[in-house]
Amino acid sequence: MAGPTTAEKRGARQQEPSGPPLVRRLRRLGRRRLRTIIVLTLVLLIAGPGTLWVLYGSSWLRVExxxxxxxxxxxxxxxxxxxxxxxxxxxxxxxxxxxxxxxxxxxxxxxxxxxxxxxxxxxxxxxxxRTPVLLVEKSGKFIEVDDEGVRFATVSDAPKGVPLLELAVSRTGSAAASLRRFGTDRLVREAVTVADDLPSAVAHRTRQVEVRSFDDISLRLTDGRTVAWGSAEQGRAKARALTALMKAAPGARHFDVSVPTAPASSGS
The missing domain is CATH 3.10.20.310 (membrane protein fhac)
Known part of the structure; x- marks a missing residue:
C-alpha cells in the first residue's frame, strides 16, 4: 500500500501546533485538560440534582x-x-x-x-x-462547685467524698479588707485551688475547707484533725510538706503548712 504523498505530509505538518517541542506539548495537554473539565462539568450538572435529592429530599439520610x-x-x-x-x-x-x-x-x-x-x-x-470539688450548703441543699469555681448544680444530698466550703470571712479587720479586695467569687476560686492541690489521701478525708481570708484557708478532716494551709499559693509544695508531716507525726491533731519550708504540727 502506498504511503502518504509529499503534499499530504506537508498538510499534516501544517495542522500540528507550531513552536518549540515543549510549547507544542503544553498546548496538547491544555486541550486534554479542557476536555476533562467539560466532561466533569456535564457530569456534575447531570448528577447534582440527584445528589441534592438524596441528601435533602429522600428518606435515606434522615435522623432516626x-x-x-x-x-x-x-x-x-x-x-x-x-x-x-x-x-x-x-x-x-x-x-x-x-x-x-x-x-x-x-x-x-x-x-x-x-x-x-x-x-x-x-x-x-x-x-x-462537671465534677464537684467543693459543696456550698444553702437552705438545706448543696450547691456543687467544679475545679474552675463554677457553681453548676444544686442537689438535695451531698455527694460522698466532696468537702463543704465554709466562707467564714469576718466583716471587720484585715479579713474584711481581704473580702473587699478580692470578692467572694475570688475567695471561692482560691478554696477550689486548695482542694485541687490536696494530696489524694488527705482529699478523701477532708470534710470542710474554711476560708477566713485570702491568706487564711484551713482544712478540717473527718477525724477532727485540722490543717492550716494559708493562701492557695505554693499548693504543690504544701501538699508535699503535709504528706511528710503526717508521716512524721501520725498522732498530731493540728498541722501547719502555710509556710511549706517550715511546716509544723502540734497536739496529740
Whole structure:
C-alpha cells in the first residue's frame, strides 16, 4: 500500500501546533485538560440534582436515632430532651452548633459536648459532666462547685467524698479588707485551688475547707484533725510538706503548712 504523498505530509505538518517541542506539548495537554473539565462539568450538572435529592429530599439520610454517651449523674433521656434534635430531618441539615449551645444552656452540669453525625441515620451526643470539688450548703441543699469555681448544680444530698466550703470571712479587720479586695467569687476560686492541690489521701478525708481570708484557708478532716494551709499559693509544695508531716507525726491533731519550708504540727 502506498504511503502518504509529499503534499499530504506537508498538510499534516501544517495542522500540528507550531513552536518549540515543549510549547507544542503544553498546548496538547491544555486541550486534554479542557476536555476533562467539560466532561466533569456535564457530569456534575447531570448528577447534582440527584445528589441534592438524596441528601435533602429522600428518606435515606434522615435522623432516626440519637445516641448519648458519657453521662454519670444526668440520664441519657435528659440529654436528649435538652438537645432537642430534629428527628426526621435530613441529617445533612442538622445544626450541630445549635444543639451544642442548647445543651450547655439547659444543662449546666455539662462541661464539654461533641455533637457528631453518624451516617446514615444517627446523631451522637458525647458529653463530659462537671465534677464537684467543693459543696456550698444553702437552705438545706448543696450547691456543687467544679475545679474552675463554677457553681453548676444544686442537689438535695451531698455527694460522698466532696468537702463543704465554709466562707467564714469576718466583716471587720484585715479579713474584711481581704473580702473587699478580692470578692467572694475570688475567695471561692482560691478554696477550689486548695482542694485541687490536696494530696489524694488527705482529699478523701477532708470534710470542710474554711476560708477566713485570702491568706487564711484551713482544712478540717473527718477525724477532727485540722490543717492550716494559708493562701492557695505554693499548693504543690504544701501538699508535699503535709504528706511528710503526717508521716512524721501520725498522732498530731493540728498541722501547719502555710509556710511549706517550715511546716509544723502540734497536739496529740
Amino acid at each position: 436515632r440519637v445516641s448519648v454517651s458519657g453521662t454519670r449523674v444526668l440520664t441519657p433521656q435528659q440529654v436528649r430532651d435538652a438537645a432537642d434534635v430534629p428527628v426526621g430531618a435530613p441529617l445533612v441539615s442538622v445544626d450541630t452548633d445549635a444543639i451544642e449551645a442548647r445543651l450547655r444552656q439547659r444543662l449546666p452540669r455539662i462541661d464539654a459536648v461533641d455533637v457528631v453525625r453518624s451516617w446514615p441515620h444517627g446523631i451522637g451526643l458525647k458529653i463530659v459532666e
